[in-house]
Each structure stands twice: as C-alpha cells, then as structure tokens.
Amino acid sequence: MSDPHPGPPFPARLFATVPAPLGPATADAPQVLPSRGHGLLVQRGDTEVAVVDLLPRPGRPREVRFPAPWPRAYGSVTVSPGRELAVFAGPHAVRAVEPTGATRWEVRHGCWAGCPEAHGSFDAYAHDEEHVYADSGSVAFNVDGTLVWAHVPGPLGGSREAEECWAVLDASDGRVLGQVVTGTVASASVHTPHPDPARMTLSVGEGEEGSPVLCGRWDGRRLAVERIGDERVLAAVSPSGERLVTVPVGQWSLSLHQAADASHTQTGKKLDALDVLPPHPNVPSGQRPRPYWDFDATFLTDDTLLAGTSEFDAPHGPPRHWLVDTPGMTLRGEISYPLPVSGPPRPAGDGTWSTLANDRATTHLWDLAPALLP
Numbered sequence: 315m316s317d318p319h320p321g322p323p324f325p326a327r328l329f330a331t332v333p334a335p336l337g338p339a340t341a342d343a344p345q346v347l348p349s350r351g352h353g354l355l356v357q358r359g360d361t362e363v364a365v366v367d368l369l370p371r372p373g374r375p376r377e378v379r380f381p382a383p384w385p386r387a388y389g390s391v392t393v394s395p396g397r398e399l400a401v402f403a404g405p406h407a408v409r410a411v412e413p414t415g416a417t418r419w420e421v422r423h424g425c426w427a428g429c430p431e432a433h434g435s436f437d438a439y440a441h442d443e444e445h446v447y448a449d450s451g452s453v454a455f456n457v458d459g460t461l462v463w464a465h466v467p468g469p470l471g472g473s474r475e476a477e478e479c480w481a482v483l484d485a486s487d488g489r490v491l492g493q494v495v496t497g498t499v500a501s502a503s504v505h506t507p508h509p510d511p512a513r514m515t516l517s518v519g520e521g522e523e524g525s526p527v528l529c530g531r532w533d534g535r536r537l538a539v540e541r542i543g544d545e546r547v548l549a550a551v552s553p554s555g556e557r558l559v560t561v562p563v564g565q566w567s568l569s570l571h572q573a574a575d576a577s578h579t580q581t582g583k584k585l586d587a588l589d590v591l592p593p594h595p596n597v598p599s600g601q602r603p604r605p606y607w608d609f610d611a612t613f614l615t616d617d618t619l620l621a622g623t624s625e626f627d628a629p630h631g632p633p634r635h636w637l638v639d640t641p642g643m644t645l646r647g648e649i650s651y652p653l654p655v656s657g658p659p660r661p662a663g664d665g666t667w668s669t670l671a672n673d674r675a676t677t678h679l680w681d682l683a684p685a686l687l688p
Contacts, residue, residue, distance in 0.1 A: 323650035324686050330679040335364035344677055346668045348661040349395045360385040363400050365393050381415035384436040390452050395459040403453040405445050406433050408464050419488030424467035454505030463514045465503045482532045492537035506548050509555040517548045525563050549611040565606035570643050583643040590645040596631040612661035617688050622658035635659050
C-alpha cells in the first residue's frame with residue numbers, strides 16, 4: 315500500500331441552484347436525468363411526478379407534472395428528453411403517461427411479486443404486502459427519446475418466456491421491437507443511458523446472488539447484449555461512450571473498460587481506494603478504516619472522472635469527491651466546495667455534475683474551470 319498524497323484541491327464552481335418542486339414528506343429526493351445539454355430534475359411523489367429543466371429554456375415552461383398511476387413504493391419512473399412522456403415501471407406493467415394523465419400506451423408483463431394473477435389495476439393489489447415489497451426492474455429512454463429500454467419479468471409482448479428479459483420498446487406506441495432473456499434474478503436494476511442512441515447499459519442487483527452489468531445494442535433488427543462480470547455495478551459512461559467505469563460490489567476499486575462496437579473488454583486498469591485515498595480528516599489519529607468508492611460517478615470528459623466516497627465518509631463527516639485521470643486511472647486530487655453537499659456527484663450533462671444539499675431538497679449544479687480539465 316502506498317502513502318496517498320493527492321494534489322491541491324480543485325475548486326468547484328456553482329452555476330445553478332434548483333429547489334425541489336415537491337415536499338419531502340410525500341416525495342423522494344430529486345434526481346437528475348442527464349441528457350444532451352443540461353438535464354432534467356425529476357422528483358417522484360405518491361400522486362405525481364414533477365420534471366424541471368435544470369436551466370430555463372426559451373419558449374417552454376420550466377416545470378411539467380405527470381399524474382402517477384400508482385404510488386412511488388411500487389416501482390420507478392423515467393421521463394423523455396422532451397418531457398412529453400413519463401414511463402412508469404410497475405409490478406405488472408410498463409405504462410407511458412402524458413402530462414394530461416392520459417395513458418399513451420401500456421405493455422403488460424409478468425408480476426415482480428410472482429403472483430399468478432394479471433391484475434389490471436392498482437386497486438387489485440393495493441393492500442397486498444407482497445406487492446409493496448416486491449422485487450423491481452427499471453426503464454429508461456435512450457438519448458434521443460425514440461426508444462424505451464425495459465427490464466421486466468416475462469412473459470412480454472406475446473412471448474411465453476417467463477424469465478426476466480431486457481426489452482427495447484418503440485417510445486411512440488410501446489411496440490416491443492426486441493427482447494433477450496437476461497438470465498438474472500433481480501431484486502432491483504438501474505439503467506444508465508449511453509450517448510449512442512442505439513446503446514444502453516443496465517446494472518442488475520441480485521442480492522447475494524450477484525450483480526452483472528449488461529451492455530445492449532439495438533441495430534433496428536436485433537438486440538445484442540454483452541455481460542461485464544457477475545459482481546459489478548456500472549458507475550459511469552464517458553461522453554464518447556467508449557469508456558465505462560465499474561465498481562465491484564465490495565466498492566474497493568474503480569475499473570476502466572473500453573467499449574468497441576458490441577464487445578466490452580476490461581482493460582485491467584483500476585484504482586484501489588486504499589492505495590490512493592488519504593484518511594478522512596475527522597478520523598482519529600492512528601485509525602484508518604478501509605476507504606471505498608460510491609456506486610455513482612460521472613465523467614466530466616473522456617479523460618476525467620469525478621468519483622465520490624460519500625458513503626464511506628458519512629460516519630466521519632462531510633463527503634469527499636475526487637478527480638481521476640482515466641487514461642492512467644490515477645488520482646488527481648479532491649474537489650473543494652464553497653458550501654455543504656451530500657451524497658455522491660451525479661452527471662448533469664455537458665461536463666457538469668449535480669449534488670444534493672444537506673436538506674436533500676435542493677439540487678446544486680457545478681462545473682470546473684476549463685483550465686483544470688486536460
């Protein structure tokens with residue numbers, strides 16, 4: 315183990331502050347969906363989803379709301395880049411909803427709770443504990459909003475296959491364009507959009523069973539899927555899409571992968587937290603608990619990754635965020651903030667990132683001076 319001596323801190327520049335549109339008592343903390351340009355702030359409540367442009371855009375309202383077909387405990391949601399459609403992933407179906415509350419389309423699938431009934435409405439399972447605590451999948455729009463990728467249990471779209479599958483849907487009408495069996499037994503999953511509209515990445519958490527990362531490509535006729543390991547979580551995709559960073563389930567290191575076409579190969583380059591990170595300044599002298607990385611990170615450029623240790627730092631004090639040079643997977647130094655932040659850094663689009671304030675009801679947007687980026 316080497317003695318870590320990171321360089322001087324890199325000052326973050328605050329360029330926007332966005333308050334959460336919904337109250338914390340009945341809504342999740344706001345999340346940022348990155349997109350081309352600055353992304354969208356999305357907050358899920360029990361009865362609605364609020365979507366706010368991170369930066370105002372001429373000619374359209376800054377905020378749009380979508381009525382929710384079921385409460386937030388029953389799945390996840392994503393929103394199209396143009397904010398014309400919210401897609402909800404629920405126990406029995408993937409449903410696309412317009413701001414008026416009208417259902418544009420719905421795709422039925424097997425039940426995440428494993429029940430044999432095809433419940434047609436939320437009221438049919440609203441008081442069933444197995445549905446409240448059911449496993450879940452996820453959905454995501456591709457970068458240009460033309461496709462929806464959905465991780466769901468089968469059967470789906472006329473198929474009799476009952477195993478979990480990853481499907482590509484036409485965002486305009488919900489047609490199932492392609493699907494593959496994932497070979498997973500998920501407790502939850504998370505999509506990470508790729509800058510190429512034909513590609514998507516998926517991290518599947520299987521509890522004690524494993525955690526594979528799947529990389530998909532839809533060529534208009536066939537869905538091809540590659541698998542990265544069985545004990546990893548995707549942390550970030552670079553702006554070009556040619557570099558991926560994953561974290562093992564133990565969170566001890568960051569690993570760099572190169573992506574070419576539909577194949578993904580680990581480069582062997584990794585950054586071990588124990589080798590490079592100094593102790594948290596609030597840890598008593600003589601103690602050194604083993605540090606570890608967050609599962610979330612963000613690329614500022616293809617050569618610069620911003621990774622956090624907020625989960626590890628939480629018992630000791632403020633979270634720390636770190637700049638990493640990706641070609642060599644070397645630590646450049648720590649980010650300094652002019653005000654308190656919480657949690658990991660998350661992508662906000664075009665080389666910027668977002669953090670939550672300590673009250674978890676305010677989102678801050680940050681960048682670095684161009685001279686600090688290689």
